[in-house]
Amino acid sequence: MLDTQQESGTHGAMSDSRMRQSLVIGPGLTAEEKGILLKSPIARYRYMDIKRAVTRQIEQDLKVFHIGTEILPLAASDHSDTHAFACSGYRVVLYDKNELGIPWVILLQLDKSFQKAINPLTVLRLVDSGGLEWLRGKPDRNGELAASWSDADTDLLERSKQFSLNLEVV
Secondary structure, three states: HHHHOOOOOOOOOOHHHHHHHHHHHHOOOOOOHHHHHHHHHHOOOOOOOHHHHHHHHHHHHHHHHHOOOEEEOOOOOEEEEEEEEEEEEEEEEEEEHHHHOOOEEEEEEOOOOHHHOOOOOOOOEEEEOOOOOEEEEOOOOOEEEEEOOOOOOOOOOHHHHHEEEEEEEO
16 A cells, blocks of 8 residues: 555655654654654655664664674573573573463673664574574663563474574664
8 A cells, every 4th residue: 555655745844853863862753743653654765764774874883883683593491490501792581480370581782892782772583593583672771672572382402403593773
């Protein structure tokens, strides 16, 4: 439906600097600005171009600072209820919380160099090389992002032995 949308020029305007601000430092888009993106193909295309440029810049900064984004599969693990995996830019900790009815709690901790390479509104996604998304969101001021994993049929610890983990900018 949006692909066939015609630009009428009556939807209002939003500057490139405001679009970039909404992606980098905030505040996020207002309801009116979201409406402009929904109604205006030109604004929507500009917004997506700016979003791609912001993402490319973050990915480039991560490379410049030699910050890794991949954790290789684990060879083995112990029988504790806490499992940590790390690379040069971040660490992932799995907490076994079956006693609370939650198979896993996932904690992503960014190191200071990773935090400096991204902006406060950057959305990250932790995904394994098998395509399963473990976590998605914006890290807090401390560079942490946490979530509970409720799918009891998917054992994240076993997946960590089979697949590498990748942290991606969304």
